[in-house]
Amino acid sequence: MKIKSILLTALAFCAIHARSVEMAGNPWVPSAWGTRPRLVGLLPEGDAIRTARGPAVSCQEEKPASVDGGISLYLRKVTGTIQLAGRASSDTYQTYFHVPIPFHEQAPILLQVTCPQLIDYRFLTEDPPNLMVAARMANADNAVLDWTAWVLVKENTYADLPSYVPIPTPDQLPDSVKPWLEETDCCQITAPIVQFKADSVRDTTTNLMKLAEDVSRFCATLPAETASHDPGACDAAYALQWGAACTGCANAAAALLRANGIPARVLLNVPVVAPSFMHYIIDYYVPGYGWVRMESIGGINPMPPQDHLVVRACNPGDEFPLWQPYGVEGDWHSSDSAFGGWFFGHEAFAVLTLSDSSEQVDYAIALTDWVFGYYSAYSGIRLTPAESAAFASGLGHQTDALARIQASDLPGYIIDMEEALIDYQNVNPAPVETLFSEDFENGPVGWTHGGSQDEWELGTPTFGPASAHSGQNCWGTNLDGPYANNDDCWLQSPRIDLSRLASANLSFWIWNSVQDLYAYDPVWVEISSDGTTFRQLTNGMGGVNDDPVIPSTGGWHHLVLDLVQYLGDTVRLRFRFWSDGSVVFAGSYIDDVRISGRRASTGIAETPNVEARTANRLPTVVRGVLRLPASASIKPQATSCLLDACGRKVLDLLPGPNDVWTLAPGVYFVREAQAQAKTVRKIILTK
Numbered sequence: 001m002k003i004k005s006i007l008l009t010a011l012a013f014c015a016i017h018a019r020s021v022e023m024a025g026n027p028w029v030p031s032a033w034g035t036r037p038r039l040v041g042l043l044p045e046g047d048a049i050r051t052a053r054g055p056a057v058s059c060q061e062e063k064p065a066s067v068d069g070g071i072s073l074y075l076r077k078v079t080g081t082i083q084l085a086g087r088a089s090s091d092t093y094q095t096y097f098h099v100p101i102p103f104h105e106q107a108p109i110l111l112q113v114t115c116p117q118l119i120d121y122r123f124l125t126e127d128p129p130n131l132m133v134a135a136r137m138a139n140a141d142n143a144v145l146d147w148t149a150w151v152l153v154k155e156n157t158y159a160d161l162p163s164y165v166p167i168p169t170p171d172q173l174p175d176s177v178k179p180w181l182e183e184t185d186c187c188q189i190t191a192p193i194v195q196f197k198a199d200s201v202r203d204t205t206t207n208l209m210k211l212a213e214d215v216s217r218f219c220a221t222l223p224a225e226t227a228s229h230d231p232g233a234c235d236a237a238y239a240l241q242w243g244a245a246c247t248g249c250a251n252a253a254a255a256l257l258r259a260n261g262i263p264a265r266v267l268l269n270v271p272v273v274a275p276s277f278m279h280y281i282i283d284y285y286v287p288g289y290g291w292v293r294m295e296s297i298g299g300i301n302p303m304p305p306q307d308h309l310v311v312r313a314c315n316p317g318d319e320f321p322l323w324q325p326y327g328v329e330g331d332w333h334s335s336d337s338a339f340g341g342w343f344f345g346h347e348a349f350a351v352l353t354l355s356d357s358s359e360q361v362d363y364a365i366a367l368t369d370w371v372f373g374y375y376s377a378y379s380g381i382r383l384t385p386a387e388s389a390a391f392a393s394g395l396g397h398q399t400d401a402l403a404r405i406q407a408s409d410l411p412g413y414i415i416d417m418e419e420a421l422i423d424y425q426n427v428n429p430a431p432v433e434t435l436f437s438e439d440f441e442n443g444p445v446g447w448t449h450g451g452s453q454d455e456w457e458l459g460t461p462t463f464g465p466a467s468a469h470s471g472q473n474c475w476g477t478n479l480d481g482p483y484a485n486n487d488d489c490w491l492q493s494p495r496i497d498l499s500r501l502a503s504a505n506l507s508f509w510i511w512n513s514v515q516d517l518y519a520y521d522p523v524w525v526e527i528s529s530d531g532t533t534f535r536q537l538t539n540g541m542g543g544v545n546d547d548p549v550i551p552s553t554g555g556w557h558h559l560v561l562d563l564v565q566y567l568g569d570t571v572r573l574r575f576r577f578w579s580d581g582s583v584v585f586a587g588s589y590i591d592d593v594r595i596s597g598r599r600a601s602t603g604i605a606e607t608p609n610v611e612a613r614t615a616n617r618l619p620t621v622v623r624g625v626l627r628l629p630a631s632a633s634i635k636p637q638a639t640s641c642l643l644d645a646c647g648r649k650v651l652d653l654l655p656g657p658n659d660v661w662t663l664a665p666g667v668y669f670v671r672e673a674q675a676q677a678k679t680v681r682k683i684i685l686t687k
């Protein structure tokens with residue numbers, strides 16, 4: 001009861017106090033899987049992102065087969081509302097928001113967005129598995145956008161969690177999890193108070209599992225934050241000194257684990273158990289096992305995945321509240337400053353629980369993951385008529401599948417999702433590529449700056465960030481000191497050609513320490529199609545808490561913006577900076593500006609060669625008979641074979657038809673040896 005009460009209190013605090021949160025990195029890295037890197041090592045590049053998820057594949061050697069014949073599969077629903085106040089300054093604008101992401105046991109099925117002003121939307125997936133939705137809206141007074149995300153979650157009871165795991169030394173950890181050992185301004189692992197608490201909680205144990213449990217219990221006893229330090233911060237040092245809501249508890253738990261050499265990261269999520277804007281928990285890395293979730297304010301360790309739906313797995317390099325004062329939640333933003341007074345809310349619901357064999361549940365999660373991967377990659381991008389027709393057909397099957405699972409019909413769901421997968425494979429647009437990239441290591445190369453009081457400089461910063469984001473150089477508003485009062489200046493890109501594209505995203509890294517709240521000293525991004533008229537791509541960015549009680553924070557933050565409405569144009573980008581008449585900070589620093597996207601398909605090839613373009617990249621659904629090309633390049637003695645999801649050979653394959661009826665449905669890999677090269681492609685075997 002006490003825990004529940006603490007939790008509910010914490011949830012209420014979350015919306016208000018989420019100021020700074022440690023954002024952690026790329027959970028798709030192979031070693032996120034503990035002992036599964038063997039599997040991932042077999043995957044062709046590009047597929048690893050979608051396949052290196054948690055229990056989406058069943059590895060019998062790690063997780064014993066279900067003996068009672070069934071595990072649970074949960075259907076969850078998350079709803080969100082964004083109320084945009086006021087009127088935009090242009091005919092169309094964009095609003096950005098988080099939705100549940102593909103993450104370990106959790107597989108989003110479909111997103112539904114309704115709003116009278118909605119034009120279309122896209123998923124921005126620059127830092128997998130994190131994604132944001134960019135919705136393009138027609139201007140109107142006070143728009144209300146509602147979204148619903150449907151999510152499958154596979155049961156995980158952590159029954160196979162080991163009881164003793166030695167606390168690792170750094171060289172015993174895979175490189176891919178080491179980013180979550182870093183000191184950040186939210187997890188200040190070298191701060192004296194963090195060091196002291198980390199030592200005292202650890203005491204003499206050498207057991208990672210006991211330490212994690214002790215950290216969980218300790219953080220659950222942290223008091224609520226004291227009012228005397230309002231507005232409170234949410235970083236670990238602050239939480240340990242002054243108390244914390246869920247964000248501070250999560251940062252504290254992550255810091256106490258990191259300070260003891262255990263990778264840990266903050267997860268931003270929507271709890272099913274209590275209505276809340278947002279909630280913060282963590283997961284930590286257990287060598288030989290994988291990531292384990294902990295409800296850090298409620299003292300629940302391990303915490304089952306079906307109770308909290310993750311919308312962001314936090315990256316160390318993505319850790320500061322640019323859209324103050326809401327911290328990470330402030331990543332919800334719009335492209336127009338007229339919407340400074342907007343609001344949002346979201347809630348998660350348990351819909352139903354199914355039970356099936358672990359193989360069937362694994363297959364359903366894997367299939368959902370693949371379908372959602374295509375759906376999120378292709379939604380809202382410009383397609384040829386043939387591609388659009390295939391996408392619409394896939395979306396139709398995906399929608400049918402949702403209705404099936406809502407009716408507790410898992411076999412029907414699988415059939416419809418397989419149909420969706422086949423349709424999406426036929427969409428097959430050009431791959432994502434880098435269209436423009438500038439790291440500022442070779443001078444301004446076409447970038448210019450100016451304004452009535454211009455402070456933009458290119459070089460090595462000696463004030464503000466410890467270094468450029470890449471190499472030696474970045475742009476900054478005065479590289480060796482704070483900016484001045486009454487600045488009004490811009491940093492402008494060369495012309496960038498966005499013609500003949502199907503999609504385009506702008507991404508850049510920004511280190512921002514300005515007088516808090518954009519009303520004072522804002523930085524924002526603008527775009528122009530004619531070189532003279534600029535319109536906003538973002539509203540004003542703050543970034544760093546300027547409360548004197550709170551330790552100064554700052555860091556490089558990665559931001560991704562959607563450029564779909566400028567496709568076809570040749571554009572210039574501008575970073576605008578403006579300061580008012582008093583109070584100055586370090587300023588805004590910009591590095592690594594990049595535009596990536598897909599080139600438009602020509603539309604000439606009415607029937608694209610799906611085999612050639614998708615081999616190695618897309619999964620194929622196989623029923624009963626697996627055909628290998630009977631080409632002369634594959635000799636019978638060549639070592640083509642079928643591997644299971646754990647990378648074990650289950651069948652030698654010959655050119656021509658191969659009977660696979662007897663194999664269990666699931667995820668397999670075909671390894672084909674041709675001359676000196678080996679290729680591996682993924683297939684889904686179904687009955």
Ligand SMILES: [Ca+2]
Nearest residue numbers: 439470471473
């Ligand atoms: Ca650079």
Ligand SMILES: [Ca+2]
Nearest residue numbers: 477478586587
């Ligand atoms: Ca400066």
Ligand SMILES: [Ca+2]
Nearest residue numbers: 515580582583
């Ligand atoms: Ca100021």
